[in-house]
Amino acid sequence: MGPASQRAALVQAAAAKPPPGPEPHLQPPVVEVLSAEKSFANGTRALAPIDLTVRAGEFLTLIGPSGCGKSTLLKLIANLYEPTDGRINWWRGDFRKVGQDGRRLAFVFQDPTLMPWARVATNVRLPLDLERVPKPQATPRVAAALEQVGLGHAARSFPRQLSGGMRMRVSIARALVTEPNLLLMDEPFGALDEFTRNKLDDDLVALSWERKLTTIFVTHSIYEAVFLSTRIVVMAANPGRVFREVVIDEPMPRGDDFRTSSRFADLCRELSAALTDASIASQGKGAKTPCAR
Ligand SMILES: Nc1ncnc2c1ncn2[C@@H]1O[C@H](COP(=O)(O)OP(=O)(O)OP(=O)(O)O)[C@@H](O)[C@H]1O
Numbered sequence: 141m142g143p144a145s146q147r148a149a150l151v152q153a154a155a156a157k158p159p160p161g162p163e164p165h166l167q168p169p170v171v172e173v174l175s176a177e178k179s180f181a182n183g184t185r186a187l188a189p190i191d192l193t194v195r196a197g198e199f200l201t202l203i204g205p206s207g208c209g210k211s212t213l214l215k216l217i218a219n220l221y222e223p224t225d226g227r228i229n230w231w232r233g234d235f236r237k238v239g240q241d242g243r244r245l246a247f248v249f250q251d252p253t254l255m256p257w258a259r260v261a262t263n264v265r266l267p268l269d270l271e272r273v274p275k276p277q278a279t280p281r282v283a284a285a286l287e288q289v290g291l292g293h294a295a296r297s298f299p300r301q302l303s304g305g306m307r308m309r310v311s312i313a314r315a316l317v318t319e320p321n322l323l324l325m326d327e328p329f330g331a332l333d334e335f336t337r338n339k340l341d342d343d344l345v346a347l348s349w350e351r352k353l354t355t356i357f358v359t360h361s362i363y364e365a366v367f368l369s370t371r372i373v374v375m376a377a378n379p380g381r382v383f384r385e386v387v388i389d390e391p392m393p394r395g396d397d398f399r400t401s402s403r404f405a406d407l408c409r410e411l412s413a414a415l416t417d418a419s420i421a422s423q424g425k426g427a428k429t430p431c432a433r
């Protein structure tokens with residue numbers, strides 16, 4: 141099966157799935173940010189106290205002017221930073237709950253950060269090697285992760301032989317191979333052309349639906365935020381804070397029907413207005429207005 145037909149099969153399989161059980165607001169919290177704030181040693185107050193609950197199955201997007209603390213918030217949620225005050229709960233407990241059954245998290249950065257000397261399959265296997273998963277068990281998991289991102293045929297290629305979009309797919313496969321329940325993505329498709337980005341967005345919608353992933357995603361693109369998300373948190377800067385929320389209550393999985401609908405255009409307009417307000421509220425102190433891609 142070629143990559144295009146794999147993608148179609150994935151979208152079809154996802155479309156055949158029944159809708160999830162309880163309403164999103166009744167799902168258990170995966171991450172609770174409880175008055176968490178962050179200042180850096182040089183005195184920068186990156187985040188004022190933030191309160192945010194992310195529930196199972198949500199696709200939550202953070203958007204806002206440059207410097208409003210999106211990456212900082214994502215790193216707090218990944219436990220890469222300690223909050224200066226307040227705290228974060230993961231699966232209603234502390235970070236030690238991560239790694240238990242059904243409580244895994246994975247992080248995808250803007251740069252795919254692949255090992256150039258290693259083949260694609262070796263790159264994807266890295267997290268399993270770090271966990272000392274024996275090769276006979278790791279190999280089928282790597283193959284499955286590569287199939288899921290439509291790169292089953294590229295397992296033996298080197299990163300330099302792949303396009304930018306394919307390299308990002310490898311990076312996503314490397315995250316999926318750990319079978320995460322919570323996926324954190326910081327502008328993963330920001331460096332890609334619009335056509336490739338739309339394709340990866342389509343796949344991500346299908347994947348997160350299929351795998352019942354909880355996803356926290358950062359982007360500067362209004363279109364991408366509206367297409368992917370069940371909820372969008374608009375942030376303002378100086379200091380970084382939650383400014384407004386926009387709920388996208390459109391059925392999942394989504395495709396071109398949604399992307400070309402008047403409802404999509406209306407939601408993009410609503411989000412664009414919220415971003416303009418957030419930029420004004422950021423008082424322009426070094427904050428740039430986000431562009432619509
Ligand atoms: N390690 C650090 N040390 C000091 N200041 C930092 C550090 N990391 C981030 N900052 C500052 O914290 C603020 C928030 O930065 P952050 O990278 O989270 O913003 P962002 O919303 O992700 O921006 P962008 O959209 O440009 O990626 C900025 O003022 C930034 O300069």
Ligand SMILES: [Mg+2]
Binds near residue numbers: 212
């Ligand atoms: Mg950032």
